[in-house]
Amino acid sequence: MRTREVRAGELPLLQEIERAAGGCFREVGMDEVADDEPFSVAELAEFLDAGLAWVAVDDDDRPVAYLVAERVDGALHVEQVSVHPSYARRGVGRSLLECAAARAAAEGAAALTLTTFADVPWNAPYYARCGFRPVPEDALGPGLREVRAREAAHGLDRWPRLVMRRAL
Secondary structure, eight states, X not given: OEEEEOOGGGHHHHHHHHHHHHGGGGGGTOHHHHHSOOOOHHHHHHHHHXXXXXXXXXXXXXXXXXXXXXXXXXXXXXXXXXXXXXXXXXXXXXXXXXXXXHHHHHTTOSEEEEEEETTOTTTHHHHHHTTOEEEOGGGOOHHHXXXXXXXXXXXXXXXXXXXXXXXX
């Protein structure tokens, strides 16, 4: 699967991908997560402007998955990665993670980080297979603590969550 940087005109497509991918959460009783609105076009544009937004594209160069990141505590933090369900289980998400890892390494970052649901099969267990390891709460830097506080305020702590890190 080919990855590349997001183009400005594709931002609404990213929202469609996230909505479609979110539907999978209904299967595990997390309807609120499935119904959560994706980033706005303006929010996605901030990742694009920072050069931290990538897509995986099909043979017609149409995005089928995306990843956006931000710099947090000396690492590149994966803020969101979403794969359209029709492209799931094909290594698409992993290719985006590798793209982000290459960027992070090129910038001299020590790691990729992310937050995820601990008990959802395509979340923490998947990321563990991709080389991420849980980070204890007492080892979080100020930026990751802020990320976790935003998530808690958004109601995501209704389900067990954790921070994970992949050394580069």
